[in-house]
Amino acid sequence: MSSLGVNSYRFSISWARILPKGKLGDVNLDGINFYNKLIDGLLHKGIQPFVTLTHFDIPQELEEKYGGWLSPKSQEEFGYFAEICFKFFGDRVRYWATFNEPNCQVTMGYRTGEFPPSRCSSPLGNCTHGDSEREPFVAAHNIILAHAAAVQIYRTKYQKEQEGSIGIVLHAAWFEPISNSTPDKLAAERAQSFFLNWFLDPIIFGKYPAEMKEILGSSCQTFQAMTGKY
CATH class of the missing domain: 3.20.20.80 (Glycosidases)
Structure with a gap:
C-alpha cells in the first residue's frame, strides 16, 4: 500500500x-x-x-x-x-x-x-x-x-x-419512481425509507421514517430515551 x-x-x-x-x-x-x-x-x-x-x-x-x-x-x-x-x-x-x-x-x-x-x-x-x-x-x-x-x-x-x-x-442506494405517477413516487419513498432511512433517520432525527411507522404501526419502536445523544 x-x-x-x-x-x-x-x-x-x-x-x-x-x-x-x-x-x-x-x-x-x-x-x-x-x-x-x-x-x-x-x-x-x-x-x-x-x-x-x-x-x-x-x-x-x-x-x-x-x-x-x-x-x-x-x-x-x-x-x-x-x-x-x-x-x-x-x-x-x-x-x-x-x-x-x-x-x-x-x-x-x-x-x-x-x-x-x-x-x-x-x-x-x-x-x-x-x-x-x-x-x-x-x-x-x-x-x-x-x-x-x-x-x-x-x-x-x-x-x-x-x-x-x-x-x-x-x-447506500437510491430509488427512482418508474413513472411520475403518485403511487410510483410513494413506492420509491417507501423503498428508500425501508433501506437507508431506516437507520439514518433515527441517528439524525431520533425517529423512524413516517412511511415505516405507517406500515409497521405499534411494532415500530421509539427513541425517546436516546433523542439528542447521537
Whole structure:
C-alpha cells in the first residue's frame, strides 16, 4: 500500500477476537496486540487507520446466551467492547465507525437468512429459526441504540483528549419512481425509507421514517430515551 501511495486504510476489528465471551470474559490480549501491531505498522508507513468496530460478527457466546442483536442486552455489550477499543487504540486512531452496513446485516441475517445468524421464515427464506417479519426490526433497533451508546461513550469520555471522530457506515442506494405517477413516487419513498432511512433517520432525527411507522404501526419502536445523544 505504501509503495502505491495509499494514505489511509479502513479495516474492521473482530469483536470476538477482543472479547470472546463478551463482558463475562477477559480481554484477549493476543487480539489487542494483533491490532496494535497493525495500527503501528500503518502509521509507520504514513497510512491513517480508519477503524470499524464490527463488521457483521458478534461473539458466539452472546448469540447463544441471549440471542445476540435480538436482545437489548447487546447494546450494553457493544458499548463495553467499544470502550475497550477506545482505551487501547484511541491514542493512535482518529477515525472510528461503529458498524459496517447494518442495514444489510439485519436484512440478510434476520430476513432472508443469507448471513449469520441465518434467521428467517417462509416465504422470505429457508431457515430453521426466525421470524422475517419481526426480527429484522428488533435487531436493527438494538444496533441503532448500540451505535448511540458507543458514540455517547466516545464523545463524553475520549473525543476531547483523542481528537478523533466517530460515525457509522451504511450501505447506500437510491430509488427512482418508474413513472411520475403518485403511487410510483410513494413506492420509491417507501423503498428508500425501508433501506437507508431506516437507520439514518433515527441517528439524525431520533425517529423512524413516517412511511415505516405507517406500515409497521405499534411494532415500530421509539427513541425517546436516546433523542439528542447521537
